[in-house]
Amino acid sequence: MSKLRERAEREIGPRVIVAASTITAPARAAAAARRATGRSGRLELYFGFDDPASAFAVIDLEQRLQGRKVIFDLLPVVERGIKDDPALERKRIYGITDGRRLGRRIGLTLSRSEPIDPQQTAFLAGWVAAAPRGAALTRFCAAACRRLWFESDGPIEAERYEELWRECFGSAPTADQAAVRANEKQMTRRGPYETPAASIGGRWFFAQDRSAQIADWLDQLGWTVK
Amino acid sequence: MAGAQVDYFYSFRSPYSYLSAPRGFALADDFEIDLHFRGVLPMMMRGESVPVAKRLHTMRDVKREADRLGMPFGRIHDPLGDGATRCLAVSEYAIEQGRAREFVLAAGLGIWGEATDPATDEGLRRICEAAGLGWDGCKAALSNEAIADRVEANTNELVEIGHWGVPVFVFEGEQFWGQDRIDDLAFVLSDAGLARR
Numbered sequence: 001m002s003k004l005r006e007r008a009e010r011e012i013g014p015r016v017i018v019a020a021s022t023i024t025a026p027a028r029a030a031a032a033a034r035r036a037t038g039r040s041g042r043l044e045l046y047f048g049f050d051d052p053a054s055a056f057a058v059i060d061l062e063q064r065l066q067g068r069k070v071i072f073d074l075l076p077v078v079e080r081g082i083k084d085d086p087a088l089e090r091k092r093i094y095g096i097t098d099g100r101r102l103g104r105r106i107g108l109t110l111s112r113s114e115p116i117d118p119q120q121t122a123f124l125a126g127w128v129a130a131a132p133r134g135a136a137l138t139r140f141c142a143a144a145c146r147r148l149w150f151e152s153d154g155p156i157e158a159e160r161y162e163e164l165w166r167e168c169f170g171s172a173p174t175a176d177q178a179a180v181r182a183n184e185k186q187m188t189r190r191g192p193y194e195t196p197a198a199s200i201g202g203r204w205f206f207a208q209d210r211s212a213q214i215a216d217w218l219d220q221l222g223w224t225v226k
Numbered sequence: 227m228a229g230a231q232v233d234y235f236y237s238f239r240s241p242y243s244y245l246s247a248p249r250g251f252a253l254a255d256d257f258e259i260d261l262h263f264r265g266v267l268p269m270m271m272r273g274e275s276v277p278v279a280k281r282l283h284t285m286r287d288v289k290r291e292a293d294r295l296g297m298p299f300g301r302i303h304d305p306l307g308d309g310a311t312r313c314l315a316v317s318e319y320a321i322e323q324g325r326a327r328e329f330v331l332a333a334g335l336g337i338w339g340e341a342t343d344p345a346t347d348e349g350l351r352r353i354c355e356a357a358g359l360g361w362d363g364c365k366a367a368l369s370n371e372a373i374a375d376r377v378e379a380n381t382n383e384l385v386e387i388g389h390w391g392v393p394v395f396v397f398e399g400e401q402f403w404g405q406d407r408i409d410d411l412a413f414v415l416s417d418a419g420l421a422r423r
Contacts, residue, residue: 010302010303011304015300015301015302017282017286018285018286018299018300021286022289082280086390090390094403097400097401101410191279192279192283193277204286204287209404209406210287210290212294
């Protein structure tokens with residue numbers, strides 16, 4: 001490798017990436033323009049119902065967005081992660097240990113001791129992907145995440161979640177698995193490789209670990225609590 | 227329960243390891259523990275894949291976390307390869323000299339905040355001297371086979387405990403992965419009655 005190329009890869013490239021990440025003016029200007037035209041901010045969250053970190057993020061962000069004029073855009077996925085990741089199963093098992101810690105941060109106790117197979121909750125992703133964004137959907141997702149990870153163990157019974165859906169929407173759910181596939185493709189195309197991943201104003205965050213950063217960034221963009 | 231052991235798996239190529247170091251080593255100030263520093267080879271030198279998207283996100287995320295923690299980050303020299311292995315060798319020597327904390331902090335600052343290249347003698351010497359280590363001893367460590375074996379053993383142990391990334395802390399078999407799980411570890415150590423009075 002030439003010295004110039006080596007320097008570009010080891011020093012210049014990383015330095016440019018870091019420096020570019022500190023530029024905030026375009027995002028702040030875009031947020032101001034949205035407010036000036038009466039529009040809301042938008043927080044997109046790619047999440048999986050089979051993932052305790054996602055459950056934590058959905059519940060936590062629902063609370064943190066209260067009082068802010070920000071749409072909570074919940075984008076469920078089933079298939080995701082690093083392609084052919086040899087650590088996939090170990091990560092899922094570790095997720096249970098870590099989920100206990102995350103739960104404790106919001107005063108909840110994890111009720112499961114085993115990972116959930118993503119296919120077992122794929123029906124929930126299909127329902128959510130088919131529904132219109134809004135308060136009822138947010139309420140359902142937060143309640144379903146609580147029930148899945150903090151209030152139940154063992155098999156997942158679709159009927160119980162259908163009851164919950166009716167409580168939130170007043171009607172039966174419909175499913176759109178094609179929309180879930182579209183979320184997965186979009187997530188891959190945009191960069192995040194794991195859930196939960198939050199995007200606000202052009203920045204990505206590990207949604208389970210960066211609550212304070214997310215709140216700070218929303219404040220910087222002017223989407224403050226009113 | 228005084229003298230409980232906490233293993234601290236660390237890679238010099240991991241910016242999250244860098245972020246963890248000041249608070250990781252400080253655990254030994256706050257709790258009655260023996261903190262065992264375990265330097266390991268970088269993921270990419272262990273045959274694990276690191277997608278481009280992950281590398282890009284890591285740089286951006288670490289910058290934000292570094293700012294929050296008040297740590298320098300951005301003048302980088304990626305130490306993948308010789309830089310990382312030379313730091314690992316010297317870190318084992320630093321453990322023998324009772325200066326592991328000083329060396330790890332100096333190396334992290336050099337690599338992630340000052341663009342120091344530890345693959346060169348000039349760069350590594352600067353780091354060693356900042357850590358209060360004599361260059362002759364450090365240089366000898368670079369070709370010490372027993373030290374190389376210890377690094378390999380640490381790397382193998384990370385695999386054996388079933389973990390894939392760093393930093394990882396292990397206390398009584400429980401793993402804490404990530405610089406953002408140090409508070410959780412502190413909670414568990416407090417719960418175990420290990421807080422220093």
